Amino acid sequence: MRLTVIGAGYVGLVTGACLADAGHEVILVDLDDSKVADINAGDPPIFEPGLEDLLDKHVNRGLKASSDMTSAVAEAEVVMLAVGTPSNDQGIDLTHLEKAARQVGEALAGRDDRPVVVVKSTVVPGTTSGRVGPILVEASGLELGSTIGLGVNPEFLTEGTAVHDFTDPDRIVIGADDEATAAVMLELYAGYDVPKMLCGTATAEMIKYASNTLLATLISFSNEIASLSARIDGVDVAEVMAGVHASRYLSAGDHPAEIASFIFPGVGYGGSCLPKDTVALAAHGRALGVPMPLLEQVDRVNRDQPIEVMRILSSELGGAIKGRAIGVLGVAFKPDTDDVRESPAFPIIELLLEAGAEVTAHDPMAIPNARKWLGERPGLDFEDDLSKVVAKASALILVTSWDEYRQLPELIVAASEPPLLVDGRRFLPKSSVPYYSGIGL
Numbered sequence: 001m002r003l004t005v006i007g008a009g010y011v012g013l014v015t016g017a018c019l020a021d022a023g024h025e026v027i028l029v030d031l032d033d034s035k036v037a038d039i040n041a042g043d044p045p046i047f048e049p050g051l052e053d054l055l056d057k058h059v060n061r062g063l064k065a066s067s068d069m070t071s072a073v074a075e076a077e078v079v080m081l082a083v084g085t086p087s088n089d090q091g092i093d094l095t096h097l098e099k100a101a102r103q104v105g106e107a108l109a110g111r112d113d114r115p116v117v118v119v120k121s122t123v124v125p126g127t128t129s130g131r132v133g134p135i136l137v138e139a140s141g142l143e144l145g146s147t148i149g150l151g152v153n154p155e156f157l158t159e160g161t162a163v164h165d166f167t168d169p170d171r172i173v174i175g176a177d178d179e180a181t182a183a184v185m186l187e188l189y190a191g192y193d194v195p196k197m198l199c200g201t202a203t204a205e206m207i208k209y210a211s212n213t214l215l216a217t218l219i220s221f222s223n224e225i226a227s228l229s230a231r232i233d234g235v236d237v238a239e240v241m242a243g244v245h246a247s248r249y250l251s252a253g254d255h256p257a258e259i260a261s262f263i264f265p266g267v268g269y270g271g272s273c274l275p276k277d278t279v280a281l282a283a284h285g286r287a288l289g290v291p292m293p294l295l296e297q298v299d300r301v302n303r304d305q306p307i308e309v310m311r312i313l314s315s316e317l318g319g320a321i322k323g324r325a326i327g328v329l330g331v332a333f334k335p336d337t338d339d340v341r342e343s344p345a346f347p348i349i350e351l352l353l354e355a356g357a358e359v360t361a362h363d364p365m366a367i368p369n370a371r372k373w374l375g376e377r378p379g380l381d382f383e384d385d386l387s388k389v390v391a392k393a394s395a396l397i398l399v400t401s402w403d404e405y406r407q408l409p410e411l412i413v414a415a416s417e418p419p420l421l422v423d424g425r426r427f428l429p430k431s432s433v434p435y436y437s438g439i440g441l
C-alpha cells in the first residue's frame, strides 16, 4: 500500500521503516529538514538498534523522506499522524497534532478515492473523533465515513527495542468507527501474524492510556514500597521484589513474567510517554469531572523519587555533598536509547548542583542530547570515558542500567580511593563494590 507518515520521530521513523520492510511504499514527512536529509542519506537521526539496517535496505527503494506535505500525501492510501503529543499543566497539548491534521486535510482536498487517516500519536480518548475528525473534514471538504476514513492505531513500542517491538508486537490495536476504515487498516498490517484487536476509536485511545498508566502505577507502587523498606532495619527491597515476583500470578514457570520488570523500584520512570501520559489522563479525568486520585499520586511519587536518591546519598556521605565530586551514570531515560526526554537524571543533577556538588555526567549514547537540554552549567561536566568518572568521584549514582555499567565493580575496586556506589536501579550485586547503597536498602 502507499503510506505517508507525518512526523519522522522515534515512532514515525520506526513505523515507516518497518512498514517499508513489510512491503509498503512509505513516505515520511517531517518539518525538520535535517531529519529529512539524514533519513534520505540512510543515517538514522536517532539511535535505535536495527534502524540503520532498515534504512540501508529501504531508503530510495520503498522508503523516502520529504518536507513537502502536499506531494507526499497526494497519492497516499493511508496517512498516519505520528507527531508529538506532549502534556502541560492543563493536560494533553494537541497543537502539533491539530496543525498536522489541518495540513493533511488541505492536502487531501478533492480526493475521490476515500483515503484513510490514522492517528498513531497517543491521544486522550475522544480526541480522534472529537478534534481530528472535524479538522480533517473542514480542511479537506470530504465527508467522514463516506469519502474519508479515520482510524486510531496506538503504538506500544519501547525505545531501545523499538524495531523488534514493531516487527513482532504482542497485539495490533485497530480503532475504527466504520468497517471500510477497519478493512484498510487490517490490509496495512496483513503481513503481521499477531492478534489484531478491532474496536472503536475512543476505546483504542483508552487502551493505550490504560496500558501506559498501569506500568507507571506499578513503578510508583514499587518505589513507595522501596522507600518504606529503606527505613526498616534488615529489609532489602530487591529481596522483597524477588519474593513478590515468585508468585504464580507474576511468573511463567521458573521465570518472572515481563510485567514483573515494572514491579521493581528505581530512580523513577522517565521518557516521552509514561510521565506525560499519566499527567494527561489524570487531567482528562478532572476535565470530565472524574478525578483520578490514584494516577495523581502515581505522578507525585515519581516526581519525589530523585529526592529519595539524594536522601540516600546524603546519609551515606554524612550530609557532606557540597564540593564533592559526584558521577551521574546514565542520562538517557533508559538503556539502548539516546532519548533524554523527562530523564530522571535531570532532576537528580539539578538537586546535586543545588547542593553544591561537582557533577560529572556519563552516558554511552546520550551526552549530545543531554548537553542540548541542560546547556552549560557551572559545576556540571560531561565525560564519555567511564574509568575517568570513576577515578575522580567520591560517589557514583547509577541512574540508567546500561550494560556497560556491569564493568563498574572492576573499575571501582581498581580506583585508588574507591567511590561509594548509589545504585539507583539495584542493577549490581551489593557485594560487588566496597561501598554500596541503593534504592530500598
Ligand code: NAD
Residues within 6 Å of the ligand: 006, 007, 008, 009, 010, 011, 012, 029, 030, 031, 032, 035, 082, 083, 084, 085, 096, 099, 100, 103, 120, 121, 122, 123, 155, 156, 157, 158, 159, 272, 273
Ligand atoms: P518525536 O518528538 O520524536 O517526533 C515527532 C516528530 O513530528 C518530530 O520529528 C517533529 O518534527 C514532527 N512534526 C511535528 N509536527 C509536524 C508537522 N506538522 N508535519 C510534519 N512533521 C511534524 O515524538 P515520538 O516520540 O515519535 O512520539 C510521537 C507520538 O507517539 C506521541 O504521541 C507519543 O506519545 C507516541 N508514542 C511514543 C512512543 C515513544 O517511545 N517515543 C511510544 C509509543 C507512542
